[in-house]
Amino acid sequence: MYNMEITLALLKPHIVRNTYAVHQLKAQMESNFNILAAKDLRVTKELSECFYVEHKDKFFYYRLTSFMQSGFCSxxxxxxxxxxxxxxxxxxxxxxxxxxxxxxxCIRALYGLSDTRNACHGSDSTVSALREIGIIFPEFDISSVNNQSKVINKCVHIKKA
Structure with a gap:
């Protein structure tokens, strides 16, 4: 038996504005993964601050959270x-x-503009994936996927746009 995992993939605002890039990246995802859920969303200030909380004390935090609010993400x-x-x-x-x-x-070499506008985001671990999916997809039942553990979401009061 092989080990199936899930992760969050996020296309950042400057990519979502580029319909060609979105089409190419979705095709790449479809050929490499099962897509269990997808949505476009406008990231609010509260959502971006919650999502990037681990970077709160870093010099790029404000630039990153502001950029993520600048348009739609997929x-x-x-x-x-x-x-x-x-x-x-x-x-x-x-x-x-x-x-x-x-x-x-790679995606970031082809579509990235800077370290903040680096085209996409991906969870770096199972724990991060569960937390991030819980923030972006609060309606998604992770327990139904391969016996994944419950998400501990410290941002349950955030309203999604």
Missing amino acids: AFILQSESCIQKWRQLMGPTKVFKAVYTDPN
Whole structure:
């Protein structure tokens, strides 16, 4: 038996404005993963602050949370064997300049503009995936997927746009 995982994939606002890029990235997702859920959403100030809470004391926090509020994002729950690692490999390095030189065909090298506007987000662990899915997809029943544990969501009072 293989180990199926789920992860959150998020296309950032500058990508969602580019319909060609969205089409290409959705096709890439469909060929590599089962898409369990998808939606477009407008990220509010409260949602972005909750989502990026671990970066609150970092110099880029305000720039990142403001950028995420600048337009619509597309969110996906992906599932496959080794899903987290697989999606992170497709995204490439977080820093766009590094992505361009080390993995020129990855998503961030092709569509990223800067470290904040790096095209996409992917959970970095199972714990992060469960937390982030709970924030972006509060209506999604994770317990129905491969016996995943319950999400502990500290942001239950956030209203989704």
